[in-house]
Amino acid sequence: MARIGILGGSFNPAHGGHRAISLFAQDALGLDEVWWLVSPGNPLKPAQDMAPLPARLASARRQARRAPIRATAIEAQLGTRYTVDTLRALVRRYPKHDFVWLMGGDNLRQFGAWRDWRGIARIMTIAVIARPGYAMRANGSLAMAWLRRFVRPACQSRHWTDWRPPALVLLRFRPDPRSATLLRQADPLWHREFTTLRVRDPLTRALII
Ligand SMILES: Nc1ncnc2c1ncn2[C@@H]1O[C@H](COP(=O)(O)OP(=O)(O)OP(=O)(O)O)[C@@H](O)[C@H]1O
């Protein structure tokens, strides 16, 4: 079974922080690959600041170069927007893969607002990577109040395929302050270099328009 970590995100744009946490997770969890799911549109984020999907996917492809990372916009083909639907579809589509959901500590804080977040935790193990400014045990977070009982020790993280979800592992990583927000502030028109209107999806080979 291939061991795959999934990092969902807006990638508006992709940056070195995504790459660094993916390589760290690859090592900590013993992954064969990390798949970056470039979202057609985060259901909780306003669409107006969002660069077109082909530009975000192209920026992710560039950041993923020469690393065991595949950028994909597979949610555009699956027709899913909510993570719970995406993960169900992926597990069905790739029965020979073991999947773990990766996210930064900032996403753990708002996880309780995601559609059927308990359902997500029941589908696959979740690995949270520390992010500067976000306490991982997020006291007062609705999701953490429920997830706390499923936390596994980080020293066992390579054995995640033996865990029966819900299972949550909190991974400490050297704080990486990079963010897409900072990059957009520095250059709101970052996507002008990705003028291409169509990009080949590296995972599915479909044309993303
Ligand atoms: N520097 C980082 N450290 C830890 N996790 C990160 C970091 N950058 C991104 N992530 C995680 O990667 C995933 C995708 O992030 P996203 O594409 O939204 O980038 P972002 O930098 O958080 O963007 P924005 O600043 O626009 O919110 C999320 O789970 C996020 O928590």
Ligand SMILES: O=C(O)c1ccc[n+]([C@@H]2O[C@H](COP(=O)([O-])O)[C@@H](O)[C@H]2O)c1
């Ligand atoms: O399913 C949901 O309700 C949901 C709500 C907010 C965010 N998400 C997912 O969380 C991932 C991170 O999103 P972002 O925009 O913070 O990079 C991305 O895969 C989104 O589709 C999912």
